Amino acid sequence: MTFKAICLRKYEQTGFSANLESLDDSALDDNPLARGDVLVRIRHSSLNYKDGLAIANRAPVVRQWPMVAGIDGAGVVLESADPRWESGDQVFINGWGLGETHWGCLAERARLPGQWLQRVPPPLSTADCMSIGTAGYTAMLCVMALQRQGVRPEDGDILVTGATGGVGTFAIALLSANGYTVVASTGKAQEGDFLGALGASSLIERETLSVQGKPLQKERWAGVIDSIGSHTLANACAQTRYGGAVAACGLAQGMDFASSVAPFILRGVSLLGVDSVMCPMEVRKRAWARLATELPRDKLARITQTVTLDQAIDAAQRFAERSLKGRIVVDV
Structure with missing residues (x-):
């Protein structure tokens, strides 16, 4: 038996390659990069900014080679040595090093640790879970972070950077x-x-935030969700109102943060780091329970585009170039 997968390889002489390959099922057996006690037939995966960087070889996302790409996946359990899962269960997964240190889910099959899996929450389908994917789940973690900090709708405007991502x-x-x-x-x-x-x-123009600004600026935002980093994050902090909060979850502009302590010690602004990759399971479950009930389904449809597995490499490269908007679901 064989299965298709997007494989990323690196050789000393020929360099990097990203191809859709047919792999033998034995490639999943006794493979330290595909360790796990649950075999899943992947129905849907997705493309995230990190997938785009990995597949286009734009950043050192992949830590071990060869790697099967895909940090998200959803499908049906084929076999399980984990008592929590049985054949036929619908499951999904986000993060945990998939596509970086563990073979990911841009593939027809994946072997995964049972403790990383979640059950598809009603009324969502596997396709819905991948429409949401790491991006939607991270956004919910950011909303939850602002709310834990006490940011309320009546407090004022919320800034969202990287708005079409x-x-x-x-x-x-x-x-x-x-x-x-x-x-x-x-x-x-x-x-x-x-x-x-x-x-x-x-709307506001991205350029108004993307260049270096003063360490303390006119107060505008009760809260911020930032996926950009660098000068954008620094300016967002400098413009946040007294007692406001900024949830930071990305680095599309850069990892640098040329700010000062002024917003934090003079206005009591809170900078909240949000990580989705190694987030504890109980927090994940709370986030996904809210996504299943709070996310308007008509807006989910507006956000999502679908490609096939053999179209995913090209789509990922365009994603890395930021020429796509919203979410890209891969119908495996």
Whole structure:
């Protein structure tokens, strides 16, 4: 038996390659990069910014070679040595090093540790779980972080950076569904109608945040969800109102953070780091329970595009170039 998978390889002489390959089932057996006690037939996967970087070889995402790409996956259990799972169970997975140190889910089959899996929550399907994927789940973690910090809809506007990206689109939809007024930062002004339909009340130009600014600026935001990092995050912090909070979850502009302590010690601003990869299971379950009930299904449809597995490499490369918007589901 064979299965198809997007394999990333690196050789000393010929360099990097990303190809859709047919692998023998034995490739999953006794493979330290595919360790796990549950064999899953993947029905749907997705493309995230990290997948785009890995498949386009834009950043050192992959830690071990060869690697099967894909940090998200959803499907049906084929066999399990873990008592929590039985053949026929519908499951999904986000993060945990998939596509980095463990073979991922841009493949027809994957062998995965049972403790990393979650049951598909009603009324969602495997396709819905991948429409949401790491991006939507991270956005929900950010919303939860702001709410834990006490940021309420009546406190004022919430800034969402990287608004047409995966995290950004879901952040807008989730915040608006919870009654917040959202201002979207984007370099794609032509997507104003799209962002407005998701729930953004207004737009600001990405360039107003993307260059180095003063350490303390006019107070504008009760809260911020930032997936960009670098100067954008520094300016967002500098513009956050007294007692506000900034949830940081990405680095699309860069890992640097040229800020000062001024917003934190003079305005009491809280900078909240949000990690989705190694997030504890109990927090994941709470986030996904809320996603299953709070995310408007019509907005989920607006956010999502679908490609096939043999189209995924090209789509991932365009994703890395930021020429796509929203979420890309891979129908495996």
